[in-house]
Amino acid sequence: MKVTLTSVYSPYCFPTLLKSSSLSTLCRPFCSSALPSPPTCVKPQVPIFLRPPIYSNKLCDLNKWHDWAKGVAFSIGSTFVHSDNGPDSSILCRELKWLMEDAVEVPSLDDERVRMRIDIEELYCLWKQRVHERRPFQYVVGCEHWRDLVLSVQEGVLIPRPETELVVDFVSDVVSENEELKRGVWADLGTGSGALAISIGGVLGSGGGRVIATDLSPVAVAVAAYNVHRYCLQDKIELREGSWFEPLKDMEGKLAGLVSNPPYIPSKDISGLQAEVGRHEPRLALDGGIDGLHALLHLCDGAALLLKPGGFFAFETNGEQQCKALIDYMENNRRGSFCNLEIRADFARIQRFVIGFRQ
Amino acid sequence: MTVGVALNWCRGRGEEHGWKLEGDTESVRMAHKTLFRPTLILSLRLNNPPFSLSHNPFLHSQPPFPFLLNTHPISLPSTSTCTTTIHLWCSNYTTTTTTTTTTTTTTVEGSEKCYLDLTDEELMRQCEMDTFKTSGPGGQHRNKRESAVRLKHLPTGIISQASEDRSQHKNRASALNRLRSLIALKVRKTVDLDAYSPPRELLQILPPKSSIRGSDCGPQIGPNNQKFASGMQALLDLIFAVEGSVSEAAKYLGLSTGALSRLILSDDSLRKEVNDLRASKGMKPLK
Numbered sequence: 001m002k003v004t005l006t007s008v009y010s011p012y013c014f015p016t017l018l019k020s021s022s023l024s025t026l027c028r029p030f031c032s033s034a035l036p037s038p039p040t041c042v043k044p045q046v047p048i049f050l051r052p053p054i055y056s057n058k059l060c061d062l063n064k065w066h067d068w069a070k071g072v073a074f075s076i077g078s079t080f081v082h083s084d085n086g087p088d089s090s091i092l093c094r095e096l097k098w099l100m101e102d103a104v105e106v107p108s109l110d111d112e113r114v115r116m117r118i119d120i121e122e123l124y125c126l127w128k129q130r131v132h133e134r135r136p137f138q139y140v141v142g143c144e145h146w147r148d149l150v151l152s153v154q155e156g157v158l159i160p161r162p163e164t165e166l167v168v169d170f171v172s173d174v175v176s177e178n179e180e181l182k183r184g185v186w187a188d189l190g191t192g193s194g195a196l197a198i199s200i201g202g203v204l205g206s207g208g209g210r211v212i213a214t215d216l217s218p219v220a221v222a223v224a225a226y227n228v229h230r231y232c233l234q235d236k237i238e239l240r241e242g243s244w245f246e247p248l249k250d251m252e253g254k255l256a257g258l259v260s261n262p263p264y265i266p267s268k269d270i271s272g273l274q275a276e277v278g279r280h281e282p283r284l285a286l287d288g289g290i291d292g293l294h295a296l297l298h299l300c301d302g303a304a305l306l307l308k309p310g311g312f313f314a315f316e317t318n319g320e321q322q323c324k325a326l327i328d329y330m331e332n333n334r335r336g337s338f339c340n341l342e343i344r345a346d347f348a349r350i351q352r353f354v355i356g357f358r359q
Numbered sequence: 360m361t362v363g364v365a366l367n368w369c370r371g372r373g374e375e376h377g378w379k380l381e382g383d384t385e386s387v388r389m390a391h392k393t394l395f396r397p398t399l400i401l402s403l404r405l406n407n408p409p410f411s412l413s414h415n416p417f418l419h420s421q422p423p424f425p426f427l428l429n430t431h432p433i434s435l436p437s438t439s440t441c442t443t444t445i446h447l448w449c450s451n452y453t454t455t456t457t458t459t460t461t462t463t464t465t466t467v468e469g470s471e472k473c474y475l476d477l478t479d480e481e482l483m484r485q486c487e488m489d490t491f492k493t494s495g496p497g498g499q500h501r502n503k504r505e506s507a508v509r510l511k512h513l514p515t516g517i518i519s520q521a522s523e524d525r526s527q528h529k530n531r532a533s534a535l536n537r538l539r540s541l542i543a544l545k546v547r548k549t550v551d552l553d554a555y556s557p558p559r560e561l562l563q564i565l566p567p568k569s570s571i572r573g574s575d576c577g578p579q580i581g582p583n584n585q586k587f588a589s590g591m592q593a594l595l596d597l598i599f600a601v602e603g604s605v606s607e608a609a610k611y612l613g614l615s616t617g618a619l620s621r622l623i624l625s626d627d628s629l630r631k632e633v634n635d636l637r638a639s640k641g642m643k644p645l646k
Contacts, residue, residue, distance in 0.1 A: 158499070
């Protein structure tokens with residue numbers, strides 16, 4: 001099993017068959033050796049805020065920890081900002097406040113004792129990991145607040161980004177004007193924590209529309225399943241393990257919509273990433289190959305095959321250059337397949353998304 | 360960008376693109392006068408739009424028109440499938456001030472659409488949204504939880520922001536609620552005192568002892584209720600109309616001066632607004 005996981009996480013096994021268009025090649029898994037299909041047995045971790053408050057600690061001990069943690073945060077100053085544009089003291093202090101919110105049960109037991117969801121010794125350990133090892137705060141607390149959701153995340157699963165929240169707005173706009181798309185089947189490829197799939201499941205409402213979410217990583221599939229369950233959307237969202245379109249063989253020409261936030265960072269940029277991202281998040285979810293476009297071009301090809309006429313797609317990209325490259329690819333190499341192609345910016349005004357419809 | 364330039368653009372290049380200006384120059388100028396800043400709303404009808412319409416063309420690299428800040432597509436009956444009516448907000452804002460330092464009060468004619476009557480979605484479409492983003496490529500590159508949100512309401516220039524929550528989505532909702540309060544505080548409608556009759560939303564925030572408040576108004580709406588903003592706006596309209604005199608305003612509302620004072624003092628932002636007005640008229644502040 002260990003060998004399997006290692007190869008699953010290797011980002012270097014991207015297919016060399018991106019230019020191909022037939023479904024059979026699209027369906028060939030990226031890492032054929034990595035895809036035996038034993039039942040997934042990854043047990044997702046429970047985020048701190050969902051654990052029972054079984055620990056009772058002295059308030060003075062908690063304060064002592066808090067003062068220590070604050071001191072650690074302040075000692076950082078802007079060191080990380082200068083080294084890799086990481087967090088400064090003020091951001092770390094904000095995270096410390098959130099960690100307290102998640103760990104401590106309110107109201108307290110009495111004036112001297114508090115109930116907590118995690119032991120105080122472990123808090124020391126977690127905060128050291130956060131600051132000294134640059135472990136992402138979201139992995140420390142085990143969750144990320146995203147749109148109106150609180151999603152469980154853990155190592156091996158990409159932490160959903162605020163930018164991606166906009167994809168749900170695009171889908172919401174499209175289905176509000178098109179009842180047929182609202183009742184159709186949508187796919188979220190490389191779902192990670194399940195953020196997009198769950199939100200879109202909510203947007204589709206009770207009208208019969210559903211979502212299929214795929215991911216190559218068994219950890220991601222397990223975590224996404226946990227999140228889907230937490231929002232009681234098991235009937236609406238189906239999880240399938242596998243590479244991109246490989247688990248969607250049955251959906252050729254049937255999808256009403258397709259969304260994805262695929263890996264898009266050019267390989268050469270991976271080493272310079274902020275430590276929280278580069279050292280801790282799964283490379284599988286970040287590394288988009290030489291120009292960062294490997295997965296995105298593959299998605300364009302798949303979208304042409306799997307979307308039904310009038311079907312909608314939205315892809316997140318690295319920025320303006322990739323958006324233009326994608327549009328160019330769709331207009332030239334996939335002429336006649338798509339229409340109403342548009343580039344949309346994120347809230348930082350970076351051209352982030354390509355959206356459009358199947359002709 | 361002045362109104363004239365915008366109009367000339369529409370007549371010149373605009374018509375080449377299939378734009379047609381509806382309404383005569385005079386009505387456009389009137390519209391211009393009713394707004395406090397050089398802001399102008401043009402209703403345009405497009406046949407076969409030369410570009411795709413979206414809520415905020417600024418999100419594209421090249422805004423289609425330099426003076427176009429926001430377009431607001433309006434759905435038309437299905438008979439006119441190729442025609443879209445959009446409103447243009449034209450403006451010459453050059454500076455951005457934060458809400459705490461905004462002191463200008465907007466006067467809008469009574470016939471103007473009340474911003475507070477808009478749904479969240481409609482109001483959001485009149486806004487430009489920013490995140491407090493520093494440099495860098497963003498997206499998958501970053502992990503800084505930059506969830507803070509800043510909204511700029513383009514028709515009025517009012518800015519509201521929120522950063523207290525862990526999710527950008529929730530901060531957006533908070534910023535929007537805050538924007539409603541700020542609009543209520545800063546956007547004034549003129550009131551005809553001779554024919555004054557308090558609107559329902561104002562009656563709803565009055566204490567039950569008001570002699571003009573009918574029993575059909577339901578329980579009193581307090582400052583923590585989302586609906587308070589509309590009532591507060593109408594109350595401020597009245598207080599501005601009587602130039603800050605609480606006793607005068609109280610007569611129109613069937614209240615004692617003391618009861619109206621207590622209502623004003625129940626909300627900090629309302630109190631500040633009234634006291635700022637009174638200070639500008641040389642009156643003592645309410646305490």
